[in-house]
Amino acid sequence: MMGDQAEHLRALMAHRQSAEPAPHRVLAIASGKGGVGKSNVCVNMALALQKAGQRPIVIDADVGFADVEVLLGVRPRKTIVDVAQGTSIFEALEYHSSGLAFLSAGNGLLNIQEFTSEQMEELVQQMQRLHEKFNVVLIDSGAGLTENVSRLLHAADELLLVTTPEPTSVADAYALLKMLVVRGSVPPVRLVVNRAKNFTEGRLTADKLCAVADRFLDLKVGVLGYVLDDAHVSMAVKRQEALLDSYPNSQAARCIEQLIRNLDQQEAVKPRGLAGFMERLFGRRGSKTDAGHSA
Ligand SMILES: Nc1ncnc2c1ncn2[C@@H]1O[C@H](COP(=O)(O)OP(=O)(O)O)[C@@H](O)[C@H]1O
Numbered sequence: 151m152m153g154d155q156a157e158h159l160r161a162l163m164a165h166r167q168s169a170e171p172a173p174h175r176v177l178a179i180a181s182g183k184g185g186v187g188k189s190n191v192c193v194n195m196a197l198a199l200q201k202a203g204q205r206p207i208v209i210d211a212d213v214g215f216a217d218v219e220v221l222l223g224v225r226p227r228k229t230i231v232d233v234a235q236g237t238s239i240f241e242a243l244e245y246h247s248s249g250l251a252f253l254s255a256g257n258g259l260l261n262i263q264e265f266t267s268e269q270m271e272e273l274v275q276q277m278q279r280l281h282e283k284f285n286v287v288l289i290d291s292g293a294g295l296t297e298n299v300s301r302l303l304h305a306a307d308e309l310l311l312v313t314t315p316e317p318t319s320v321a322d323a324y325a326l327l328k329m330l331v332v333r334g335s336v337p338p339v340r341l342v343v344n345r346a347k348n349f350t351e352g353r354l355t356a357d358k359l360c361a362v363a364d365r366f367l368d369l370k371v372g373v374l375g376y377v378l379d380d381a382h383v384s385m386a387v388k389r390q391e392a393l394l395d396s397y398p399n400s401q402a403a404r405c406i407e408q409l410i411r412n413l414d415q416q417e418a419v420k421p422r423g424l425a426g427f428m429e430r431l432f433g434r435r436g437s438k439t440d441a442g443h444s445a
């Protein structure tokens with residue numbers, strides 16, 4: 151009898167171990183300038199991941215400018231602000247008709263930079279629970295770099311930096327990289343050049359940004375890919391439908407599906423999962439000084 155029970159327990163443990171989900175991948179989508187296509191890239195990448203059989207979730211961290219819900223045409227009942235104030239994250243999730251889960255940023259007056267340290271901690275602790283259901287977390291961060299956005303970006307497994315070919319957008323993307331470097335160690339960064347008129351323009355834009363980051367910041371920046379300028383993006387936005395749903399064969403939709411395929415091409419990024427995310431967010435407090443000069 152006892153032997154049976156022990157056997158059963160062992161079988162259960164073995165099952166639990168094998169059923170342990172693969173580590174999370176936390177991708178933060180960032181940009182220097184606003185309006186470069188961050189939210190569209192984020193939402194449609196998530197939809198593409200879902201179509202490819204992954205279990206993505208979108209966290210809209212552009213608090214106060216809740217674009218993800220507008221793009222998906224869903225009116226949320228709860229937001230990231232509720233989660234930061236203690237509401238269960240699973241209770242606050244909303245679902246697009248495709249089944250894609252997301253957490254809304256909310257349109258309140260509060261901005262993420264006004265979250266207290268405790269609220270940020272609550273939020274990230276709750277985000278840790280997402281591994282029960284999801285394997286890729288895409289964070290749509292706001293433009294620019296406030297303290298709390300910076301904490302989110304530094305804590306991600308990878309940064310996807312969105313820029314257009316316009317010089318202002320490239321300059322602001324560079325400025326964001328510079329601020330990140332100044333504030334601590336930067337996770338691997340890959341560029342997404344959005345609204346390129348052709349792939350050559352996309353490549354030239356990426357080359358330029360990679361070269362200045364390398365030369366002036368000593369930062370190696372990769373390239374995830376290019377999304378062509380395509381009127382279907384705006385047409386989908388106006389219909390409040392996702393591009394991948396309404397125009398799956400458009401050029402931009404195809405480009406975004408290519409981004410998904412490129413995600414795994416560079417095995418440089420070892421996902422450290424949400425536990426790692428927590429550690430990176432909160433474990434480094436007070437130990438930021440001269441990390442490069444130790445030993
Ligand atoms: N690839 C593209 N081709 C054409 N227009 C685009 C493209 N990507 C974005 N846009 C336009 O830019 C607008 C802003 O995009 P959005 O994703 O909201 O930017 P952000 O999140 O960076 O502020 C969209 O509403 C759309 O009109």
Ligand SMILES: [Mg+2]
Nearest residue numbers: 188189212217
């Ligand atoms: Mg946005």
